[in-house]
Amino acid sequence: MVPMNQVLLVSFLLFSIGVAGVLIRRNALIILMCVELMLNAANLNLIAFARHSGTVAGQAFALLVMGLAAAEVAIGLALVVALYRKKDTVQVDGINLLKG
Amino acid sequence: MSQSVHPFLPVLVLFLAALVVGAAILVISGKILPAFLKPNHPRPEKLTPYECGVPPLQEGARHRYGIQFYLVAMLFILFDVEAAFLLPWAVQYKGHLGTFWPMLSFFGTLLVGYIYVWGRGALEWEC
């Protein structure tokens, strides 16, 4: 069995890549993907530790996180498509009307 | 120096300091100073791939997808992942009505969403 420390390390790396991506990338679609990466890091933790302790609560939580992530992506895509129709770009640098 | 400090701690501190100073120099010279110094007057001509010559027919080498693909993809993600909830139940289902009715009500909820999507015409290709 894989030791729990390694699972934590992998999930932490996934999470860090996601956070770094959100903070660095300027493309709305890629930011969306990085958020998914963060959620999947959490899923990895949930499933690994649920399996480790032999209970199902964490697995059910992971399934729910997947479902909600899908809903979030659908809404995100809808907003990005609306942005693209309006401003012909998906770069978040292009949205700068609101300031102060 | 007290006994509890690791002998290589100063090395670590130096390493971190080097990282911070290096990053600071990079950021200041690469991002902050140019923001004040460099001229920034983007014009439509400057942003095109070739400043003189014929205007390009497509933006770069990327092919543009129609907006309909995104709509269908969104709906697909939703119904696809919600259907994933059915799988663990189906694997464990052994004829207990106790889990049958809750799943049926879940499925009914999905069905209402599907009919709404259909009724609003989101499934028509020519929107």
Next chain:
Amino acid sequence: MPFAESLWGNLVQDLPLLVPVLFLWIVGTLMLWPLGSWLLKSMPKRQWSGITFVVLLVTLVLVFRTPAGQGFSGMFQVDGLTTGFQILAIVAAAITVILSQPQLNALKEQSVEYYALILFSTSGMMLLVGATDLVSLYMALELMALCIYILVGYLREQDRGIEAGIKYFLLGAFSSGLLVYGMSLIFAAAGGKTTNLAALNQALALAPRNAELMIFTGVILVLAGFGFKVAAVPFHMWSPDVYDGAPTPITAFLSTAPKAAALGAFVRLFGTAFNGVHGDWAAPLSFMAAASMILGNIAALRQQSMKRLLAYSSIAHVGYMLLAVLSHDAQAGAQAIWLYMLTYLLMQGGVFAVIIYLQGKGEGERIEDFRGLSKRRPMLAFAMLVFMLSLGGIPPMLGFFAKFYLFKLAIEQGFVTLTVLAFLTSAISAYYYLNVVATMYFKEAPEGEAQPMGSGLSIVVFATCLLVLVGTCLGPWLMDWTARIVLV
């Protein structure tokens, strides 16, 4: 498999706890699909606001009739905290629905979906404040937030609307990522056996020494996630821009209902599950509270736009309320927050009604637009005076009593430095609130006729102003009544 056998029976048995939420879901769905498409042809679209308002009133009655209890395998609990904060969410939604009517008519953007989304979002808040499990907590939080993302970007034909929508969505999704990862770390540190809040508290107390870092990181990430939702200071960047770009009724909704619900869940989560690790989150949370008070009030000083001013002042108000979250006594904290949020809700509703009146077609929300309001519309100016004095916490007003109880609790709990800071920053806030009053009463009015005011807006202004004035007279007894409603 006894669990599977009894699942349906248990669900049916627990359903009474969820009657108000289920009612909202069913009505919202019916509005969207069969009724929506059938009735739309025979009925003008503007009726939807009235229907939604009636639905919310019925829900309010149902909330009062819901029995207290726990159910759904420890996922959901109805107690005083749940009922109290559910009432706040419904009242905020009802005010929003009335305010939406004139604005959407002016913009010709009426649609069934708008009202259905407000209903769904309210149902998410009602679930959120009663959630006693990480799973249901996250689910309810997302249900609330997903609907609001769409509502913020509702005016997608306007550049500012879609910008606000994208901005709020990206930061909201990021914060929910932080929240879930924090939850997964807590779950892992507690041994990976349970997601129930009360059980987590016990499991965290027994956690091994080497899990301390994990618990700390998890708690901080969850704190950051909630900080985004309530717009407390290091995580407040989205708030002024989103308030500015969203449709004004939605701004009113955003500044009250989700904050009330998220603060309710905040108190429950940190008072129940993380009670044993109080030392881990007390210092970061005090920092958040102090920074929110200082930055919110100081940044509000230099705002020209009324919506941005209210955004920054709302950050400051959240800072005050975080003082009560810090309290060791979850019950007293919940009561103080409830009372504060109720008064804040009324004042905020009234102020936004005045802004929407002045906006007309979506422009002109600057403070300058209030010039000479006392000549053009004396009653409206008087109502605005009441709201502003109350928001600033000037002594005889209702807002003062709410603040007084909050600060009294903080002093009793020993947060003297923070309370002194709250007093000082509160004094700063009086300046910008009184500045608006001075603009209304002492500056010359611009040329032009006063436009007529719709009945919906008048009702909101009149009702909230009356309630604030009545509350002012009853101030000393308010806390006793609150204690009877919000019994944890």
